[in-house]
Amino acid sequence: MTGYRGSRSAVVAALLAALSASAAVAAESGAGGQAPAVEPAAMHALMAMSAYLRTLDSFSIKAEASADAVLDDGQKVQFDWDLRVDYAKGKGLKVDRVSPFRHLTYFYDYKHLTLFSPDLLYYASTKAQPTIAKTLDEVSARYGIEMPLADLFFWGTERLPTDAIKSAMTIGPGRVHGDACRHYAYRQADVDFQLCIAEGSHPLPLKLVITTTDQPEQPQYEVRMTWDLKPHIAPDEFTFKPPRDALPVTFRPMPAVAAGKP
């Protein structure tokens, strides 16, 4: 990939710094109790990955996701989905989320965002913002829609203040689907996340773990990704065309919107 010129050196630098920094973290953790600081190498790796993501003209991801739900008595159970993401810059984004019992597809073509469930046949559309990040922000606030792997479209955009990261550290080598990656851990105010970022000139996230820290049970979400940077994407893939038997429905507004609050 030639798209992101700084990526190779950035990653190398991150790795070198990580080696010494992870030793420091290990030593520090022995002392116990102290909150780890923002380690420059781990931040650098996050920034390099984020910048690299924004250079990609198109990609396709196959991923397996697992998420904890917390039952009333505190017991955690885990659910699984298969995810498929197709993206082409300037054309659109399509995300499939498939569980054994529900298939949901998100279509974004820079004009509309549509949700369609192929098994229920319901679809709902709303006008979209000119960027994916703005659209996702809007539909999240307005309708509570959270698109799987939305983070991939926030990292590396202006919308993300880097000072949101309260702690960053390098954990060490990782491996996802047989590919080598580097494992990092980050903390924000109400969420922890971990990334395993591919080594080499394509610093892609191969694994993402999100820990919800503002719930006592700290449920986790985990995604393992397989990337294709030369996907075959049909030009009309991103515009939803309702099948003959599809059923138009609405999005239910979130209460803050319904009550007229900002």
Add this chain to the structure above:
Amino acid sequence: MALETLRSTLLGIAATALVAGQVVYTDTADARGYRGHARTNVNVNRNINRNVNRNVNRNVNRNVNRNVNVNRNVHVGVDRHGWGYHPIATGVAVGATAAVTAAVIGSVVNTLPPSCTSVIVNGMTYQQCGSTWYQPQYAGSNVTYVVVNPPR
């Protein structure tokens, strides 16, 4: 109304009545016997979501907790919404929904009773289930059904 809601809840079915026209957001997870789930994004605009979820949890848990010993199905019904499914409980849940909440306009259910017909009125889909009409909606990334007056 309160009794109706309680009965439905005891049967493991969320029937959330609308209060004075205000939309009560029953995030599926919260309303149906699970008190939370993992976030699936780090960066999504979450101020609003977070506040909402917290409120929902608090309001709903009180009802939901009562369910736990009555009918373990509640946990399962929830899962119908993208968090998975529990096929065994389906029949029970569906029957109970039809029996208890059919007439409460504004109730939100996660499952339709059996034998409904899709009807499109003015470009919007309704489900007619006997004499009760439901409007399917995407609530977040899940589908819920609001009991409505007959649209025609």
